[in-house]
Amino acid sequence: MAHDATGRFGLTPRDWRNLRRGLLFISPWIVGVLAFTLFPLVYSIIISLTRYTGFSKPKWYGVHNYTRMFTDPIVGTSALNTMWYAVFAVPIGILIALALALAMNRRVREVSVYRTILYMPSLIPQFAFSFIFIVLLNPGYGVINKFLGLFGVPAQDFLSSGAGIKGVIIGMAQFAAGNAALIFLAGLNNVPETLYDAAKIDGAGAVARFFRITMPLLTPVLLFNAINAVNQALQIFTPGYIVPSTPGGPNNGSLFYMLNLYENAFSYAQLGYASALAVVLFVVGIAMAYLIFRLSRRWVHYGVEV
Template sequence: MTATTDVATSPNRPTTGTPIRTAWSPREKSNLRKALLFISPWIVGVLAFVLYPIVYSFALSLTKYSGMQAPEWFGVGNYVRLVQDPLVWTSIYNTLFYSGWAVPIGLVVALLLALAMNRPVREVAFYRTALYVPSLAPIFALSFIFIVLVNPGTGIVNQFFGLFGAPPTDYLADPTTAKIVIVATAQLGAGNAALIFLAGLNNIPQTLYEAARIDGANAFQSFFRITIPLLTPAILFNLITGISGGLQVFTQAYIMTRGGPSNGTLFYMYYLYKNAFSYAELGYACALALILFLAGVVLAVAVYQVSRRFVNYEVAT
């Protein structure tokens, strides 16, 4: 009885709650080593290809650096120049114009493709493949295809509008129509987002649609009261990835217009590229890259915060 009492009231032993953990067991240490070894390629990749480039770019953004000579300390001079550079604001406008049209149109096109892929027909596998294949084509190849399609002399687009009496038009020679052509080019890559939407559609219980039909809901009401609310996680994912891709638009402008005409397709990423590799101003290009990175993070966080009001992660069964 005395020994039991001494153990229970010992000051070195907790009297209530769970025991205090003092050390890792050999088995736990072994599991930790194995886990770190298993994820070490990811850790190395993040450190070498994400964190280090960000830190190094920030350091170079505070210098004058051409890539041929040693960096020269410049402080915040590159950022002051960035604010005062009119081409920066032109590129921001062009990029926002592209993203403001390409992203929402892309979401609608991808959703329509997903609905078509989800139809209960016998040839659905063939249709899914046919609708997805264009998104596998490299963007530079699609850019060359669109150059041919909108050619003012032989392009099928001008031939089609010519049936209605429209004169031949060089759409890539006008700043506004050139941006619209590039927006149209982006829609051929909607197949990737359509697969995400298709997975979301397949995750919606059919019992919800059956219950809605019993209650007298038509297809239009079911789509906006059931399909759209339960697809909001997929919409959020595609929206964030779409914004990220929209801010980094580059290839179409580089191949189709070279930033013209009159800087009408001088997108932010293309202007960054020209400063880095055409003007040999890597310090200034790093400042542009850092601003682009911060803008992407801020937009992603803002979209995520707003999405908390309408994204539904729960599916009733």
């Protein structure tokens, strides 16, 4: 049987045809990445070096926007609020998602109904969920204060202090744990049953099986969910904009980094400065992901021999 002659780059004419067809099929994705990811990234870097209001031509500003960030107290406040949120929301969310996945993995007849109920809150858009929480937490007629009143607890205005509103927003985030729970559930379904059977024969209890079999084999999924959660925490925006009576309030208690970026861009028409904030956030996100990957070498297990 004759073979096609090898051309440039070691590819035969058939290989070139297959390559062209493959590129044609994925061309919508390539265009999307170039137009909506790569171009905005490069453009933001360029604009961050200028003074630009969006209404006039950009004027070269050098690194002034970046040096300004280190002396802007609002940037420090927003970064601290975001870090505070991430430190609490990410681990709590992962634990809740893992607990939901374990509940979804139970072999009961109504498990499909339970999975639907547990996942449904994560389908509610954040802006709608924010309005729901405003009503639930209202000190006058909110359901939560009505419930606390049954136990003699006076009505609380949870949204009147910086610490209180951060706690509310962290609590809101946990209702979206269904997405991570589904990923954990997929990981649980990939754990070989033979390992559990062998552990039972050796006399291992449920707790020992969980920590010695389930958790080690779930570490790749845990890594994926952790990176996703950190990325989402760094970009927290909607609750801080909608839940308080004024965006970022009270006393800048819910002024997150993305909200500060948004206000600089669209309220103060400082697009150059906002772009610098966005570039720094991008770099911090990449650094956090890299750090998590580096640390994961010590505790992530990618395979098991059965």
